[in-house]
Amino acid sequence: MLTLHTAPLLRTAPGGPPSEAAAVAVRADRVIAVGPLVQLSEEYADARVRRWPGTLGPGRVHDAPLPPAPTPRERIHALLRLGVTAVLAEHVADPVLRAAVDRSDLLVLDTSVPPTLAPGGRADLAVFADDGTCLVTVLAGRLVHRRA
Template sequence: MLTLHTAPLLRRERDGEPAPEQAVLVSGDRIEAVGPLAELTSGYAGARVRRWPGTLGPGLLHDGPLPPAPTPRERVHALLRTGVTAVLAEHLADPALRAAAERSDLLVLPTAVAPTLRPDGRADLAVHDVDGTCLVTVVAGRIVHRRA
């Protein structure tokens, strides 16, 4: 199923200039297209549209130890609540923690790579409010966190 994610502003790169009236088209776990909302809406009329408040951009890379929590699952969930979609492998030495990260489909990277929104890339997205609060996290095309 095709899903069109849009927000008032979109950043293709974490520190990139935000652009209005843009969207990301997702199919399964991949990004099909990134571009003007009107163009994607007319070109993919059957796509489900998810409209989010805030700024839509690539998911975040977490470069540090995972936050403390009672269980590995809760440690991973603490990252998802902030918009993190990737973590460096060196911070997942504990097998239970690595398994929890893999079950959540977090991208485990050997080295830091700046996340971007691009066609054929993995559909890892995050929407943040003006105060930096994460409103939505999408990992490999699945909504894994949504602020109530």
């Protein structure tokens, strides 16, 4: 299914300049376009449109040990609530934790790489409120966290 994700502000890279009235077009697990909402709405007229409050951008890379929690699943969910879409391999070396990470579709990186939203890239994105709180996390095109 094709989805347009849009918010009042969009950043294609962390700390990059925000664009207004922009959107990200996602098909399956890939970004297929980034651009003005009006243009993408016309080009992909049959797309489902998800309008989010806040600032839409790439998900965060977590470069520290995972938060403590009773189960590996809960440790991963704690990351998703922060807008994390990638973790460093060194922090998920435990086989049980790594299996949970693999099931979740979190991206596992050998080194920290600044995430971007670009056509052809994996659809890992997040929406943040003005205070930095994560409102939405999308992993490989799937909505995996939404703040109530």
